[in-house]
Amino acid sequence: MEENKDQILTEVTKGDYKYGFFSDIDTDTIPKGLSEDVVRLISEKKQEPEFMLEFRLKAYRHWLTMKMPQWAHLRIPEIRYEDIIFYAAPKQVVGPKSLSEVDPELLRTFNKLGIPLEEQKHLTGVAVDAVMDSISVKTTFRETLAEMGIIFCSMSEAIREYPDLVKKYLGSVVPFTDNFFASLNSAVFSDGSFCYIPKGVRSPMELSTYFRINAANTGQFERTLLIAEDDSYVSYLEGCTAPMRDENQLHAAVVEIVALENAEVKYSTVQNWYPGDKNGKGGIFNFVTKRGICKGDNSKISWTQVETGSAVTWKYPSCILRGNNTVGEFYSVAVTNNYQQADTGTKMIHIGKNSRSTIISKGISAGHGQNSFRSLVKVIKSADKVRNFTQCDSLLMGDKCGAHTFPYIEVENESAIIEHEATTSKIGEDQIFYCNQRGIDTENAVGLIINGYTREVLNKLPMEFAVEAQKLLQISLEGSVG
Amino acid sequence: MLEIKDLHVSIDGREILKGINLEVKAGEVHAIMGPNGSGKSTLAAALAGKDSIEITRGSITYMGENLLDMKPEDRARKGLFLGFQYPVEIPGVSIVNFMKTAINEQRKFRGLDPISASDFLKKMRDKKELVGLTTNLANRSVNEGFSGGEKKKNEIFQMAMLEPLLAILDETDSGLDIDALKTVANGVNKLRRKDNATIVITHYQRLLEHIIPDFVHVLYKGRIVKSSGKELALELEEKGYEWMELEAE
Numbered sequence: 001m002e003e004n005k006d007q008i009l010t011e012v013t014k015g016d017y018k019y020g021f022f023s024d025i026d027t028d029t030i031p032k033g034l035s036e037d038v039v040r041l042i043s044e045k046k047q048e049p050e051f052m053l054e055f056r057l058k059a060y061r062h063w064l065t066m067k068m069p070q071w072a073h074l075r076i077p078e079i080r081y082e083d084i085i086f087y088a089a090p091k092q093v094v095g096p097k098s099l100s101e102v103d104p105e106l107l108r109t110f111n112k113l114g115i116p117l118e119e120q121k122h123l124t125g126v127a128v129d130a131v132m133d134s135i136s137v138k139t140t141f142r143e144t145l146a147e148m149g150i151i152f153c154s155m156s157e158a159i160r161e162y163p164d165l166v167k168k169y170l171g172s173v174v175p176f177t178d179n180f181f182a183s184l185n186s187a188v189f190s191d192g193s194f195c196y197i198p199k200g201v202r203s204p205m206e207l208s209t210y211f212r213i214n215a216a217n218t219g220q221f222e223r224t225l226l227i228a229e230d231d232s233y234v235s236y237l238e239g240c241t242a243p244m245r246d247e248n249q250l251h252a253a254v255v256e257i258v259a260l261e262n263a264e265v266k267y268s269t270v271q272n273w274y275p276g277d278k279n280g281k282g283g284i285f286n287f288v289t290k291r292g293i294c295k296g297d298n299s300k301i302s303w304t305q306v307e308t309g310s311a312v313t314w315k316y317p318s319c320i321l322r323g324n325n326t327v328g329e330f331y332s333v334a335v336t337n338n339y340q341q342a343d344t345g346t347k348m349i350h351i352g353k354n355s356r357s358t359i360i361s362k363g364i365s366a367g368h369g370q371n372s373f374r375s376l377v378k379v380i381k382s383a384d385k386v387r388n389f390t391q392c393d394s395l396l397m398g399d400k401c402g403a404h405t406f407p408y409i410e411v412e413n414e415s416a417i418i419e420h421e422a423t424t425s426k427i428g429e430d431q432i433f434y435c436n437q438r439g440i441d442t443e444n445a446v447g448l449i450i451n452g453y454t455r456e457v458l459n460k461l462p463m464e465f466a467v468e469a470q471k472l473l474q475i476s477l478e479g480s481v482g
Numbered sequence: 483m484l485e486i487k488d489l490h491v492s493i494d495g496r497e498i499l500k501g502i503n504l505e506v507k508a509g510e511v512h513a514i515m516g517p518n519g520s521g522k523s524t525l526a527a528a529l530a531g532k533d534s535i536e537i538t539r540g541s542i543t544y545m546g547e548n549l550l551d552m553k554p555e556d557r558a559r560k561g562l563f564l565g566f567q568y569p570v571e572i573p574g575v576s577i578v579n580f581m582k583t584a585i586n587e588q589r590k591f592r593g594l595d596p597i598s599a600s601d602f603l604k605k606m607r608d609k610k611e612l613v614g615l616t617t618n619l620a621n622r623s624v625n626e627g628f629s630g631g632e633k634k635k636n637e638i639f640q641m642a643m644l645e646p647l648l649a650i651l652d653e654t655d656s657g658l659d660i661d662a663l664k665t666v667a668n669g670v671n672k673l674r675r676k677d678n679a680t681i682v683i684t685h686y687q688r689l690l691e692h693i694i695p696d697f698v699h700v701l702y703k704g705r706i707v708k709s710s711g712k713e714l715a716l717e718l719e720e721k722g723y724e725w726m727e728l729e730a731e
Binding site for chain 2: 428429430431433434435436437438439440441442444448449451452453454455456
């Protein structure tokens with residue numbers, strides 16, 4: 001009987017990672033390793049204005065003085081920066097005017113990923129910026145959006161075409177000195193998405209970026225900047241996948257959001273980087289700095305993330321609630337299966353009066369996975385009547401995994417009301433047997449239980465993504481019943 | 483419908499059932515009574531196919547097939563239902579969603595299309611009324627925050643929804659006040675048909691005032707020591723289980 005239990009336990013991840021293929025695409029890469037020359041070369045390849053090169057060089061010089069942070073509850077082998085290729089771009093016409101100029105192999109790749117770049121084939125109401133390795137391949141619906149004054153393009157194009165906006169906001173939320181990986185990103189970021197919603201405009205469609213790592217031995221360093229002017233609204237989605245490889249690959253992104261008065265930004269991520277095989281070999285190292293500032297009064301930023309991929313995740317999408325009556329939200333589902341490790345959570349920095357934040361985190365650990373939740377709720381002295389509600393739940397499957405929570409609360413104003421709830425539970429054999437007894441097999445039972453557990457978070461995702469995320473969770477945990 | 487022959491069951495190496503023989507035919511209601519620790523719940527778990535149960539000897543035939551060869555979910559799909567003594571909570575999963583999934587899994591097994599939304603809603607309404615379940619209960623998560631009585635009513639509601647051929651009710655009466663007991667018994671009686679059968683497992687005689695069994699069996703120390711008509715229940719109530727000890731020897 002014990003044996004039987006063990007057998008079920010070890011039958012982990014029968015559902016293979018279905019995005020693990022590699023596309024043979026003619027790629028322009030630079031020699032491996034990092035130096036000032038490499039930083040200059042990247043900037044040159046992207047035909048950037050002088051201010052960008054300066055930004056990069058300052059960041060690089062600062063990075064050289066920094067050390068990899070050790071405080072996270074993660075075990076990470078040494079990353080050899082001299083072996084990483086910092087720029088790899090599929091060879092193609094820069095800024096293709098039409099799809100006929102895009103390499104057909106690239107189109108096939110994105111089709112295979114379920115992200116058709118032909119606008120007529122695409123999910124109605126979703127505009128996509130498709131990024132492979134270091135560059136943006138194609139941004140759909142640009143013209144439609146431009147009619148409303150919305151700028152949605154790759155970061156490279158934004159730097160060339162809207163230098164004033166970029167100059168004003170880039171690094172304003174995540175300065176190049178912020179942390180080790182943010183500094184590295186600031187020095188070598190290659191592409192990403194840029195989005196600007198003008199005053200009073202509600203984006204009529206979901207904007208999304210799809211990140212794909214393809215080339216071997218490369219790092220991906222994308223940079224996303226999202227600016228929502230007064231009274232505007234946008235919902236933004238991000239998805240990511242990578243081929244299956246035995247080596248680890250580095251991904252260090254930065255996302256900055258600026259929400260001005262009365263603006264609302266929803267940022268949703270379905271992160272499905274290759275997690276490594278069931279013995280913990282390979283997979284993406286994911287070190288991401290995501291931060292938004294509710295700069296104007298009554299503005300709102302909401303982060304929703306579903307994290308199923310990566311060998312290592314280090315990520316804390318945060319909100320600086322600077323305006324009065326601002327709202328910050330963080331909804332997260334993080335899965336660690338096999339030998340995956342995640343240290344993820346959020347920071348809510350309350351500066352504005354009457355600012356409110358909600359943190360809902362649902363961790364799921366299976367196999368030998370280690371899942372840590374880390375949060376900071378900070379209320380400064382002048383921030384009156386702040387409210388925060390935090391709920392962090394951990395679910396364990398099997399007896400070889402771990403769940404850890406590290407909540408930090410720093411309150412300097414007595415009028416604040418801070419609530420923190422935490423639970424840890426186990427998917428019981430009793431729950432599964434109960435489902436079995438009603439005719440539901442074990443795989444579906446686990447799916448059902450997981451969906452119930454994560455419902456609060458998945459409900460925050462746009463409809464199509466919620467369905468995808470549900471399937472993804474089920475696949476990620478297939479067979480890992482304990 | 484069900485034939486249990488010389489069933490021996492162990493849990494963690496300890497023998498709990500020591501040779502059970504029982505035959506249940508369609509249309510019948512059987513009551514299994516016995517003191518705590520006599521093996522009543524183990525018998526229910528063995529029939530449903532719980533993992534921790536080890537069958538060391540004997541056979542169970544259900545609808546002409548070897549029940550012991552079937553996975554728990556297949557037993558359920560073939561019409562075997564267990565009303566749990568301690569129904570578990572499944573947070574975040576609504577009873578509506580849970581029942582819909584269960585019904586469709588069972589329909590799929592029988593080669594039927596998924597139930598239509600309108601048929602499902604109608605069925606929910608009808609069965610809720612049948613077992614006296616309040617509307618808002620069905621919208622809550624499975625058993626989450628339910629009182630003892632609500633949990634048991636919910637078991638009977640699920641039984642009504644799934645329309646089993648053989649229902650085993652494991653101490654469905656325990657922890658119920660008299661009104662809840664009547665509601666539960668009422669539900670069971672209304673679901674009685676010529677082609678289905680029920681095994682009622684209970685410690686007390688009082689449930690059997692409301693669900694009239696055709697046969698009463700007394701389970702004592704892992705064996706059925708006495709089988710008779712419904713009058714046996716009254717005799718037991720009067721004389722207590724110690725009397726059985728004498729009978730057994």
